Structures are given as C-alpha cells and as structure tokens.
Amino acid sequence: MNYILFDGPSRNSLLPFTFTRPVADIRVGILTIREKWEAYLEYTTTTITEEYLSEKYPMVEMDENVMINASYLPNLELVEMIKNLKENQAIFKEENVIAFFTKEAQDDIDFENYEAIEFNEDIIEIANTWDIFSKNREAIQEDFALLTKGRTSQPIPASNNIIGAENIFIEEGATLEFATLNAGKGPIYIGKNAEIMEGAIIRGPLALCEYSVIKLGAKVYGPTTVGPYSKIGGEVNNAVLFGYSNKGHDGYLGNSVIGEWCNLGADTNTSNLKNNYAEIRLWDYLTEGFAKTGHQFCGLMMGDHSKCGINTMFNTGTVIGVSANIFGSGFPRNFIPSFSWGGHRGFTTYLTKKAFEVATIVMERRKLEFTSQDKAILEHVFEETKKYRRE
Known part of the structure; x- marks a missing residue:
C-alpha cells in the first residue's frame, strides 16, 4: 500500500x-x-x-x-x-x-x-504550536516504548547518579559521566553519539537525539526534546528543539519550541508566565491576531534559521518567524515577523542575500549544503510574510 x-x-x-x-x-x-x-x-x-x-x-x-x-x-x-x-x-x-x-x-x-x-480511542493530535511542548510528555513516552521494545540499552557508566535506571535507554556511542539522571518521573532516551557532560542534572522525560549535547552543569526538566545535532546549557524546562539548534549557555528556556538552525545567545531568557498569571495568547497566522492558548505557561516559538544575541529577553508568548535576527537590550515585541532584523527599538528587513550567506555558513559547519531548494523555500517565505514587516 x-x-x-x-x-x-x-x-x-x-x-x-x-x-x-x-x-x-x-x-x-x-x-x-x-x-x-x-x-x-x-x-x-x-x-x-x-x-x-x-x-x-x-x-x-x-x-x-x-x-x-x-x-x-x-x-x-x-x-x-x-x-x-x-x-x-x-x-x-x-x-x-x-x-x-x-x-x-x-x-x-x-x-x-x-x-x-x-475512531473512539485516545489519540494525540498536534493542532497548534503549543501542542508540541504541552503534549511532549506523552509523545516521548510512546516513542520510548516504540524504540526500545525488545532491545537492550548500553550500560550506564558507574560515575553517574541514577534514579529509575530501568527507564533509561542509551544508544551506541553515547557518552555520559558524573551526571544526575532521574527517570522516576519519565523515561530518558539518549541517542547515538549524544553526550551529557559532567554536572548536568536531568529529570525525565527527556529525548536527547543523535549527536546532541547537554553541556556542563545544565539543569533540564522534562518533558524536553533536544533534536539531532543540537546543544543545550543553562536551565531548560519542557522545551522542544527540532534539530541543528543551540542554546549552549546559561539562561532560561521554558515551555517553548525552537525550529532548526536556530541559535540563542548567551544568557538569553524566555518568560513563560505572565506577572498576573493570566492565560497566554500567541500570534495566530490564520486570524492575524493573538489567540488564546488555554495555557498559563507558554514561552517562545522560534521558526527555522532565527537567532538572537547575548542577553536577549523574550516576553511570555513570543512568536518569531523564519530567519529573524534579534539583538539589543529590552523586550522586543511578542510577534516578530520572518526576516526581521533588530530588537525592542524597532526592526528593519533582514535581506535574503545576507540571510542566505549565514545559512550557507551555518549548514557547512554541519557538513550540509544550503541547497537551491532551501533557497527557493526561504524566498517564498520572504515574499509571503512581507505584509507583516514594516518596510
């Protein structure tokens, strides 16, 4: 079929x-x-x-x-x-x-x-951006059962501090020493050639995909997914990184979704709870307005190829499009269109020529090519999202 x-x-x-x-x-x-x-x-x-x-x-x-x-x-x-x-x-x-x-x-x-x-049984539906992090616990648990059924984990090195060893699965080539892993609250999956550095403290559920890294002294609360070839450090809580993205330094990332080829500068912090504890609204491309999420906790939604500089602060419920570059002091607005360049003082258009130069360099570092197909897709996104930018 x-x-x-x-x-x-x-x-x-x-x-x-x-x-x-x-x-x-x-x-x-x-x-x-x-x-x-x-x-x-x-x-x-x-x-x-x-x-x-x-x-x-x-x-x-x-x-x-x-x-x-x-x-x-x-x-x-x-x-x-x-x-x-x-x-x-x-x-x-x-x-x-x-x-x-x-x-x-x-x-x-x-x-x-x-x-x-x-179909009358329970099923996971990903219908909104916030479903990606809010339903990640159940999704990790189901994938863990699927991937580990009938298989034997690599041994857990003795230097690590472990709770719930039966809920930890380590793929071939992964390395972890002198870390604390608590799988009593959910499974921990460590992919091929992934690394957990010394001093990291992790509470499951966690999906650490192939060739990804949790850096020294990081604090990771599940349910969190670190996609392939990504790095995280600092404090991370209930976040999903699709792959090839980095939050390599101190700072807080919570209840957030980060696309591919993104980078969060050192000491970037995301707010995930409003001061008045109100329900969070997110930018909705369908209605071109802010929509209720039904959640009290919601941080950052960042599209592919977007980046932010050191000490960037994001308000609760911020949505960033594709290939945006955010920097400077203060809080930028909580909807940043694709191909925007700037910060809380205002934005200009991030020209495709410059964005493509960066994408080429970043992908070459991973021995991947920024192809003509990739370029054509981003050119389409640039034109489609022009109406949101203040030219």
Missing part, C-alpha cells in the same frame, strides 16, 4: 514551523511525525503539502493510496484500522478525517461518498 501524509487543516495553526516543512516533519517526542508513522506502518511515506515545499517534499501517488492526516500521531489501534481500510472508507475522529483509502485524484474527494469509520 502507498501511504501519503497530508498537512490537513492545522497547517496554518502550526506556523511558523510549517513555513519550512510539512506537518509530517515536525518533531514531537523523540521522532518526527513522519518517522513515527513509518515505524508503525513499516513503509516509507510521501507528502501532500504546500506547492512551494513540494520539490523538497514530493508526493508519490499510485493507483491505490491511503491518505493520513499528519496532525495525528500513530498508535497501534489506529494503525491496525488504517491497514485494514478498503476503497472509499475513511476514519474520522469526531468530525475530523484521520485517514482514507482512495483511487481518485485528490481534487475529486467527496467524503459524502465514503463509509465513515469512527
């Missing part, structure tokens, strides 16, 4: 992260949503996404296809139902379609002609 993950109606509610990737390539828990589906289905997947992303993330369509809404995370019950789908059957959760079997061209789908199958 050919499985295709589609963005679904939540795509715009997941901006700025979906400016540069399909919904399926958001990381929550240990794995990306795509990696989860492929592990459960035991098949590769392709994607239906925005046209400007489709060259990098193409769709492969065959005579028979099962379409899956990428906002939903897989579990055993759902995957079994999907594998048993017949032509013109669709699985729904309340009024939302989760998956359907079709032989038709995508423009011709009419669910009035489908047999509706209701």
Whole structure:
C-alpha cells in the first residue's frame, strides 16, 4: 500500500514551523511525525503539502493510496484500522478525517461518498504550536516504548547518579559521566553519539537525539526534546528543539519550541508566565491576531534559521518567524515577523542575500549544503510574510 501524509487543516495553526516543512516533519517526542508513522506502518511515506515545499517534499501517488492526516500521531489501534481500510472508507475522529483509502485524484474527494469509520480511542493530535511542548510528555513516552521494545540499552557508566535506571535507554556511542539522571518521573532516551557532560542534572522525560549535547552543569526538566545535532546549557524546562539548534549557555528556556538552525545567545531568557498569571495568547497566522492558548505557561516559538544575541529577553508568548535576527537590550515585541532584523527599538528587513550567506555558513559547519531548494523555500517565505514587516 502507498501511504501519503497530508498537512490537513492545522497547517496554518502550526506556523511558523510549517513555513519550512510539512506537518509530517515536525518533531514531537523523540521522532518526527513522519518517522513515527513509518515505524508503525513499516513503509516509507510521501507528502501532500504546500506547492512551494513540494520539490523538497514530493508526493508519490499510485493507483491505490491511503491518505493520513499528519496532525495525528500513530498508535497501534489506529494503525491496525488504517491497514485494514478498503476503497472509499475513511476514519474520522469526531468530525475530523484521520485517514482514507482512495483511487481518485485528490481534487475529486467527496467524503459524502465514503463509509465513515469512527475512531473512539485516545489519540494525540498536534493542532497548534503549543501542542508540541504541552503534549511532549506523552509523545516521548510512546516513542520510548516504540524504540526500545525488545532491545537492550548500553550500560550506564558507574560515575553517574541514577534514579529509575530501568527507564533509561542509551544508544551506541553515547557518552555520559558524573551526571544526575532521574527517570522516576519519565523515561530518558539518549541517542547515538549524544553526550551529557559532567554536572548536568536531568529529570525525565527527556529525548536527547543523535549527536546532541547537554553541556556542563545544565539543569533540564522534562518533558524536553533536544533534536539531532543540537546543544543545550543553562536551565531548560519542557522545551522542544527540532534539530541543528543551540542554546549552549546559561539562561532560561521554558515551555517553548525552537525550529532548526536556530541559535540563542548567551544568557538569553524566555518568560513563560505572565506577572498576573493570566492565560497566554500567541500570534495566530490564520486570524492575524493573538489567540488564546488555554495555557498559563507558554514561552517562545522560534521558526527555522532565527537567532538572537547575548542577553536577549523574550516576553511570555513570543512568536518569531523564519530567519529573524534579534539583538539589543529590552523586550522586543511578542510577534516578530520572518526576516526581521533588530530588537525592542524597532526592526528593519533582514535581506535574503545576507540571510542566505549565514545559512550557507551555518549548514557547512554541519557538513550540509544550503541547497537551491532551501533557497527557493526561504524566498517564498520572504515574499509571503512581507505584509507583516514594516518596510
């Protein structure tokens, strides 16, 4: 069977992260949503996404296809139902379609002609940006069970101070010495060739993905995900870093989501609780206004390729677009459009030529290429978000 993950109606509610990737390539828990589906289905997947992303993330369509809404995370019950789908059957959760079997061209789908199958079990849905951190505990636990089932962890070095050793899994090549790991509150997964430096204090759930680093003396509260090739230091609480991003120094990051190729300067601090303890609102690209999150704790949402200088302070519920550069004293406003350059005194446009020079250098450090596809995607984002910038 050919499985295709589609963005679904939540795509715009997941901006700025979906400016540069399909919904399926958001990381929550240990794995990306795509990696989860492929592990459960035991098949590769392709994607239906925005046209400007489709060259990098193409769709492969065959005579028979099962379409899956990428906002939903897989579990055993759902995957079994999907594998048993017949032509013109669709699985729904309340009024939302989760998956359907079709032989038709995508423009011709009419669910009035489908047999509706209701999925009544619990399921994790990533419908808003804040779901990425607020549902990360359950996502880590499910990924931990998936990845470690029937496998044996590498031994925990004796120098470490451990609680709940049975909930710790260490992949080959990982190193950790003289750290404190408390897995009594949730599992701790340490990926291939990852490193936890001396003096780090960690309370699970934690996903430390391959080649990532927790630096000397860091304090990490779960549920936190450190994506591949990332570094964290200082104090981190319930944050998700997608990958290739750094918060390498002292400072606080809490209840936040950081995209790829981001860097937080030394002593950057994010507020995650308002002084009046009120519900936090976040910028909503769909309504072009601030939307209620239902959360009292919410910090920073930072899109890919964005960076901030040393001693940067972010207000509660700040949203930063793609390829922004923030610096200077004082609090910048809590919605910073893509390709903005500046701080609380004001912003100018961060020109694509300069942004692409930085992206090329940063990716070369990881032995990766800033490709023509990457450039075209960012050029599209630059034009699409022009209306938010004060030129």
